Amino acid sequence: MVKTITSWLSVGLLSAAVLTGCTTEKPEPQAAAEPVQEEVDPRGEILALSCASCHGTDGKSTGILPGFYGKSASYLKTVLMEYKNDERYSTVMGRHAKGYTDEEIDLIAEYFGSLSKNNSK
Ligand code: HEC
Numbered sequence: 001m002v003k004t005i006t007s008w009l010s011v012g013l014l015s016a017a018v019l020t021g022c023t024t025e026k027p028e029p030q031a032a033a034e035p036v037q038e039e040v041d042p043r044g045e046i047l048a049l050s051c052a053s054c055h056g057t058d059g060k061s062t063g064i065l066p067g068f069y070g071k072s073a074s075y076l077k078t079v080l081m082e083y084k085n086d087e088r089y090s091t092v093m094g095r096h097a098k099g100y101t102d103e104e105i106d107l108i109a110e111y112f113g114s115l116s117k118n119n120s121k
Pocket residue numbers: 047048050051052053054055065066067068076079080089090091092093094096108
């Protein structure tokens with residue numbers, strides 16, 4: 001009898017806890033991840049996906065188009081802004097670069113620029 005009451009009591013307490021969403025456990029504090037490399041805004045990587053169709057993955061071209069793997073962020077930013085502002089001759093890149101805001105060009109340049117800096121190659 002005592003056992004039955006105890007089990008009902010615990011079931012009751014358990015349901016009450018579940019129903020009220022009450023929990024005594026505090027969420028584990030997130031351990032600060034050690035920065036392995038310089039932080040690069042993740043939006044740059046997403047924007048950079050469109051470049052791969054012509055320039056290869058990570059700007060490592062395997063075809064006729066120029067690759068730009070290993071170029072610095074500042075070089076890429078300059079070139080892309082020149083394309084965007086019709087200050088550099090292009091067949092395709094001028095039109096492509098006009099599709100991005102200046103901030104997006106920054107993000108793309110930072111992303112590609114970070115690739116070779118973080119590699120030993
Ligand atoms: C539709 C194909 C296409 C796409 C997509 C494309 N490019 Fe290009 N890119 C070209 C072509 C073609 C050239 C040569 C210049 C021209 O005629 O437009 C070029 C040239 C360049 C150059 C100059 C390379 C050098 O050192 O002379 C850079 C840098 C560049 N592209 C970066 C990018 C980036 C970054 C993206 C993505 C945001 C991108 N391209 C997307 C076709 C493309």
